[in-house]
Amino acid sequence: MLVLAVDTSTPAVTAGVVRLDGGAPRTLASRVTVNARAHAEVLTPHIMECLGEAGLAPTDLDAVVVGIGPGPFTGLRVGMATGAAFGDALGRPVYGVCSLDAIAADTADDRDLLVVTDARRREVYWARYSGGARVAGPGVDKPADLEPQPSVVVAGSEAHVSLFDLPVVGTPSPSPAGLVAVAAADLLAGDEPKPLVPLYLRRPDAVEMADRKK
Numbered sequence: 001m002l003v004l005a006v007d008t009s010t011p012a013v014t015a016g017v018v019r020l021d022g023g024a025p026r027t028l029a030s031r032v033t034v035n036a037r038a039h040a041e042v043l044t045p046h047i048m049e050c051l052g053e054a055g056l057a058p059t060d061l062d063a064v065v066v067g068i069g070p071g072p073f074t075g076l077r078v079g080m081a082t083g084a085a086f087g088d089a090l091g092r093p094v095y096g097v098c099s100l101d102a103i104a105a106d107t108a109d110d111r112d113l114l115v116v117t118d119a120r121r122r123e124v125y126w127a128r129y130s131g132g133a134r135v136a137g138p139g140v141d142k143p144a145d146l147e148p149q150p151s152v153v154v155a156g157s158e159a160h161v162s163l164f165d166l167p168v169v170g171t172p173s174p175s176p177a178g179l180v181a182v183a184a185a186d187l188l189a190g191d192e193p194k195p196l197v198p199l200y201l202r203r204p205d206a207v208e209m210a211d212r213k214k
Contacts, residue, residue, distance in 0.1 A: 016176025
């Protein structure tokens with residue numbers, strides 16, 4: 001099975017073609033550009049470059065996997081819209097996965113893990129994992145309000161993992177193989193994908209006047 005994987009939930013604009021045949025997902029080609037303002041400009045070229053490097057045509061793809069966040073609105077919608085458009089044009093199923101789950105999958109670590117990424121406004125998106133499964137989150141909080149324990153290792157944004165007194169593991173952003181690993185069971189079973197629903201998790205900018213006075 002050949003899967004296109006894309007993610008724009010972080011400043012990294014990620015695309016890749018992954019082969020999934022029952023074992024660990026194997027990346028055939030990938031492109032990553034770290035630029036929070038370049039999601040719309042580089043994602044589709046990245047996809048086409050990956051297909052070319054793998055010697056594939058778009059019609060060779062069997063499915064699409066896209067990271068649904070959590071992430072900032074502007075960047076996140078680029079990846080989701082692009083992934084949905086490719087799936088629609090090709091008549092292929094599109095599976096959405098939590099981007100933090102993909103980072104966790106990339107660690108290949110069953111220890112208690114904390115994953116954090118940049119939520120801007122001096123906050124982080126976060127989730128906790130134990131035995132490879134998510135046990136809390138995703139959520140959004142200030143780093144000072146997020147206790148490192150019971151996690152024993154941390155993965156995610158390089159600028160934010162350093163805020164927690166834990167050993168760093170894994171990758172700073174979702175990889176194509178990590179994204180596909182999260183969806184692997186559904187892909188191999190041929191399950192119908194759920195509707196793509198973005199995980200923004202953003203607190204509202206506007207508050208009631210009564211709340212401001214408290």
